[in-house]
Amino acid sequence: MSETKSEVRGLSGKQLLSLRVNGEDHQVASYVTRSLLEVLREELNLTGTKHGCELGECGTCTVLVDGEPVYSCLMLGLESEGKEITTVEGLSQGGRPHPLQQAFSDLSAAQCGYCIPGILLTARSLLDKNPHPSRKEIEDGLAGNLCRCTGYTKIIEAVELAVRKQDAPA
Amino acid sequence: MKKNGFSVIGRPLPRIDGMAKCLGDTRYADDVTLPRMLFAKLLRSPHPHARIRDIAVDRALEHAGVHAVITGADLPEKFGIMPSTQDEEALAVDKVRYIGDPVAAVAAVSEEVAEAAARLIDVDYEVLDPVLSIESALGNGDNRIHSWNRSANVQKAVSFEFGEVDAGFEDADEIVEGTFFFQGNTHLPMEQYAALAAAAPNGKLTLWSSTQTPHYVHRALAKVLNLPMGRIRVIATPVGGGFGGKSDPFSHELAVAKLSMITGRPVKITLSREESFYVHRGRHPVKMWLRTGVKRDGTLQSMAFKSFLDGGGYSSYGLATVYYTGALQTVTYQLPAYKFEGVRVFTNKPPCGPKRGHGTPQPRFALEVQLDEIAEKLDLDPIDMRLRQVVEPNTTTVNGLHVSTIGLKECMEKVRERADWRSKHRQLPAGHGIGFAASSYISGAGLPIYWNDMPHSGVQIRADRGGGITVFCGSTDIGQGSDSILAFAVAEELGVTPNDVRVVTADTDLTPVDLGSYSSRVTVMTGNAAIQACASLKERLFEIAGEVLEVPPLDLEMADGQVRSRSLPDRGLSFVDCVEKAEVRFGTLGATGSYRPPRHPGDYKGAGVGPTPSYSYSAAIVELHCDAESGEIKIDKVWIAHDCGRAFNPLWVEGQVEGSVYMALGEVLMEEQVFRKSGLHKIPSMLDYKSPTTLETPPIETILVETNDPEGPFGAKEAGQGPLLPVIPAVTNAVYDAVGVRIHEVPITPDKILRALDARLKPTSVPQFDFPSPIRWRPGQGVSVPQKS
DSSP states (O other), rough: OOOHHHHTTTTTSSSEEEEEETTEEEEEOTTTTTTTIIIIIIISOOTSOSOOOSSSSSSSSSEEETTTTGGGGGGGGGGGTSSSEEGGGGSBTTBBBBHHHHHHHHHOOOOOOOTHHHHHHHHHHHHOSSOOOHHHHHHHHHTTTOEEEEEHHHHHHHHHHHHHHHHHHO | OBBBTTTTTTTOOOTTTTTHHTTOOOGGGGOOOOOEEEEEEEEEHHHHSEEEEEEHHHHHHTTEEEEEEGGGGGOOOOSSSGGGGOOBBBSSSEEOSSTHHHHHHHEEEHHHHHHHTTTTEEEEEEOOOOSHHHHHHHHHHHOSSSSSSSSSSEEEEEEEEEEOOOOOOOOEEEEEEEEEEEOOOOOOOSOOEEEEEEOTSOOOEEEOOOOOHHHHHHHHHHHHTTOOOGEEEEEEEEOSSOOTTTTTTOOHHHHHHHHHHSSSSEEEEEEOOOHHHHHHOOBBEEEEEEEEEETTOOOOEEEEEEEEEEOOOSSTTHHHHHHHHHHGGGGBBOSSOOOEEEEEOOOOOOOOOOTTTTEEEEEEEEHHHHHHHHHTTTOOHHHHHTTBBBTTTEETTSSEEEOOOOOHHHHHHEEEEEEEEHHHHSSTTTTTEEEEEEEEEEOOOOOOOOOOOOOOEEEEEEEOOTOOOOEEEEOSSSSSSSHHHHHHHHEEETTEEEEGGGEESSBTTTSSOOOOOOOTHHHHHHHHHHHHHHHHHHHHHHHHHHHHHTTTTTGGEEEEEEEEESSSSOHHHHHHHHHHHHHHHHOOOHHHHHHHHOOSSSSSSTTSSOSSSSSSEEEEEEEEHHHHOOOOOEEEEEEEEEOOOOOOOOHHHHHOOOOOHHHHHHHHOOOOOOBTTTOOOOOOHHHHOOOOOOTTOEEEEEEEEEEEOOOSSSGGGOOSSSTTTTHHHHHHHHHHHHSSOOOOSSSHHHHHHHHHHHHHHHHHHHOOOOOOOOOOOOOOOOOOOOOOO
């Protein structure tokens, strides 16, 4: 465990981090060596973000940092200060599921569900930037998220369904 | 509104737990926390084979923040999933048998402290030579890995002969023989193993664990901890992928239980991804030899098969696996004579166990590839050759397996049509190919893991004056949707919607025993138990309703939230009303139901593996491109037809089929559990091990075939494992169609294709031919040869 950052800050124990997660401000006491993944799950009790490898090899821990998908296991909690973090808990608005969440549920796209939070956030980021992606663009967009249950088939169909619903008149 | 006469069955409704998963609300094992929780880490052996001379834990105990350290001496009782091969210890006592074998466990205030303390445990090993291959396991009499087995490093050898095998080969017009190798691979679920134990002062112990088999974990905890089962509660948290990898009781579960009992605090452990590769219990590497004799029209006469399984360091499910490699060859095509010999050996590698298909994908790969070779030799279409000899429904095979419904013909015909097979097979340009294979799998093993005559699955139902219905069952949802299946079955029977049904599962204190989510047993067995429980409840409800409505109970049905007359549909009362009146008459309402599979017809040792309530059937066609320069394969499309008996919900069954196809593609193209000469796992990380991303996964077209099996709940059979089997040989056969090489090994990696293509350019032998006697000549010994102009 490197002590460098805490030496730089002149502290060796826990530090106060100021984080903005899902639109809410938090002050968290955490070791500087903790990853954003660990801070979210263990300090903020936001267990919706999962870990699959903690090596940056599977995408399970994906969160959005200023709207971009990031593997939270490869980022320090410290590094997310001053940024907007979005986790799966922040996808629904006012108690209503995000259209992606609704589409995934409608098509039974989640099987064991463990990869789904990461995939939902990656998909949301994709749709925020490209509201009408082609199937190929959806596949490319989700290529950094592994799933062992679904073969991705219904996941991709659910993203397409969410796109159609967003286009449909209210 | 009703499809096939059903209100709920067959409708593409969402899973009952689907939205919670999408919201991030589902609590998996590592999401569960308790106050004052400690964290555990395991110390694992760095040697593949060694004796433990001594373990000193003093320095670890002295580390600040450490609450307890345990070793094998604290948990010496042996355990293991199969009662007759219990050769595991929670923590190694005398010997370690693979790199990664657990030897000690630490409970501390944080994972970092536990890890640091584990490094301070001093283990004095006497290093032994490792046994790392099937051949050395068979040849190595003196270097025993275990002492309990009869002959060194052989765990189990089996040998059967059914029908007249030799005569069958004599009758054959063509005999083809081949050797095959299927490399081992692992489950790689997205969720790593995790467990949390909480021992209470009153002597009760609770364990939350990511497990497919809480009942078997329950039994193992009782045995190893020497506690009555009634004092132990096992809760299987929602499992983030299992595929067979979470069906054994494990060291980490036993260790946290013991640590909690010692410290009086809850203790949690989460294994790292690397550790998951060591726990393993995955697909056995199997070497196979297969010989098949056929008539000129392709009709099977006789088959002989040998399998050699590399079992790793412990038995796990291996006793069943070795039998499975030889059991299901006979349930697809009619086979009058069959010989099977199989042997499982121990090696100093992580133990192999059940992975999706459990011992049947490997032999199915060999069989379907060899049939393709035979078809080519006889100039027959591979699908036609098979269609003419599909097993007939309601027949018994030569090895005593009873086949009820079999939709194999329909599956084969449907994929052939959808894939436009006839215009493509052997007609596509070089580098572009199409291949076919078919297979079968069980809908639940006919026998339980431990011998007993009790139900395999039990359901309790609760209904009361509020109109709420709760169904309790020990089954475990590992992502296949078993909780939703229960809701559907009960909703169908009681005429309500799935949303009206609350499902409580996988808690040994609250739910009746279900053996677990393995061998594709859950829909059939829990579904049938639920139907029986509903029938018991309905009998009382119909008695009341019959009186109130003044119609005979036989005339009544439950639908649309009502209990009403079939003949006079406007005579009905609401479900709630009926239940209220039933509470008055009968008191508090409850019902139980259970299921045991029918007895199997084979009465020979080993006949217990293979029988099932029903067999599912699958047929696959794969179209691909193979680059002869680089050896790389790109799958264009997979067509898969699966006879699932009845689809409770087409979305869920399709999901299982698509997932099975995906996992098959991973196995055939890239996945391998491989080791260095030192016994160290070469690639214990997800990226190095490789699993297909969206980029490697082709379009998958699924065709569901329904044969309405009489043993199935609403006719259902399995869907979670069968569709994996045909895809692997279909890819292999498509590679041959594309580039003309037969790869008898899985995975088919680019280097193997290139090596095979290379070998084709340099013939390895010349044909046999009896040349005429030679003309011998030396100068001066010539003979005048008359010139013929």
